[in-house]
Amino acid sequence: MNIIENLKNNRNLSDSEFKEILETNQYDDLLVKEADKVRRGIYGDEVYIRGLIEFTNYCKNNCYYCGIRCGNTNAVRYRLDKDEILACCDEGYKLGFRTFVMQGGEDPHYTDKLICEIVSSIRERFSDCAITLSIGEKSKQSYKDYFNAGANRYLLRHETADNKHYSKLHPESMSLDVRKQCLYDLKEIGYQVGSGFMVGSPYQTTENLISDLRFLQELQPDMIGIGPYITHAETPFAAFKSGDLHLTLRLISILRLIFPYALIPSTTALGTIHPEGRELGLKAGANVVMPNLSPVSVRKLYALYENKICTGEEAAQCRGCLEKRVESAGYRIVTAVGNVKK
Numbered sequence: 001m002n003i004i005e006n007l008k009n010n011r012n013l014s015d016s017e018f019k020e021i022l023e024t025n026q027y028d029d030l031l032v033k034e035a036d037k038v039r040r041g042i043y044g045d046e047v048y049i050r051g052l053i054e055f056t057n058y059c060k061n062n063c064y065y066c067g068i069r070c071g072n073t074n075a076v077r078y079r080l081d082k083d084e085i086l087a088c089c090d091e092g093y094k095l096g097f098r099t100f101v102m103q104g105g106e107d108p109h110y111t112d113k114l115i116c117e118i119v120s121s122i123r124e125r126f127s128d129c130a131i132t133l134s135i136g137e138k139s140k141q142s143y144k145d146y147f148n149a150g151a152n153r154y155l156l157r158h159e160t161a162d163n164k165h166y167s168k169l170h171p172e173s174m175s176l177d178v179r180k181q182c183l184y185d186l187k188e189i190g191y192q193v194g195s196g197f198m199v200g201s202p203y204q205t206t207e208n209l210i211s212d213l214r215f216l217q218e219l220q221p222d223m224i225g226i227g228p229y230i231t232h233a234e235t236p237f238a239a240f241k242s243g244d245l246h247l248t249l250r251l252i253s254i255l256r257l258i259f260p261y262a263l264i265p266s267t268t269a270l271g272t273i274h275p276e277g278r279e280l281g282l283k284a285g286a287n288v289v290m291p292n293l294s295p296v297s298v299r300k301l302y303a304l305y306e307n308k309i310c311t312g313e314e315a316a317q318c319r320g321c322l323e324k325r326v327e328s329a330g331y332r333i334v335t336a337v338g339n340v341k342k
């Protein structure tokens, strides 16, 4: 049996086998083929859409890779208030979105009380929708409060599962242990949890990527988001080059084979490094897309990295655009909450 069949059947490989398939392109066609087979076996041609509302680009953290880090004094900052966020949801609902993802920097302006108010207003108005939060590291009590207010999913990428690598990407005030604890807290509370990592971030090695896979195997998240690292001029990593398309696609396929049931987005970052990046991501095993519902006026400002797509006037309606793209790749957007199948 070949190595890819092994991966598919056992949902696992040894470290040295993972290293082998990560470091060559010779299995790529087979990986994509098998990942697509597995994905179609469970999810058919369905692609789930999540409406992304980037509600604040203020952030108290200073991650070295991120364009909205507090140290970037050139960033123009904005916040959306509750009514503006609800207006995004209204618009999204009409377009067929049944999951709203509230994503933002770690912004102390949004106290737990305010987050809970916003979440319960969305919950009240859209009882048939899933509410996803992506607002970083909080205490377990805070996570519980948001959950009780009506949030049911949480996205928090671990970024890298290697301690040394983590400390090269983040200031000393941040630690991988805290990050992991947050993820376990979220799971215990009952959230559907998403984690993930950047591909090709500065100093990343194949061994680091294997640690990422091992950590995800331990965490068993419902959602796994990965995308290429993309450089941003106003960060200490300005001189590093962006992550590789093919390595990202290879990892999406590997993740699909390890986690057949996972919800895996084809990310905006993937669409940014290649004009057909998101289509290729779907073909490689991804089954979620997360178009932007933020007001067009702020989209350029939520710049985690450079040249982000869907920020111009032409992108006022990502739903229509994505519909065509998803179909061209051979799949179909469905209007459903799109829970993970088990």
Ligand code: 5AD
Pocket: 065, 066, 067, 156, 157, 159, 197, 198, 227, 228, 229, 230, 231, 232, 269, 304, 305
């Ligand atoms: N390139 C690619 N992805 C990035 N993120 C943050 N900065 C960058 C960048 N420069 C990702 C992180 C974060 C998610 C919201 O965006 O993985 O968790």
Ligand code: FES
Pocket: 291, 292, 309, 310, 314, 315, 317, 318, 319, 321, 322
């Ligand atoms: Fe946003 Fe195409 S998905 S413009």
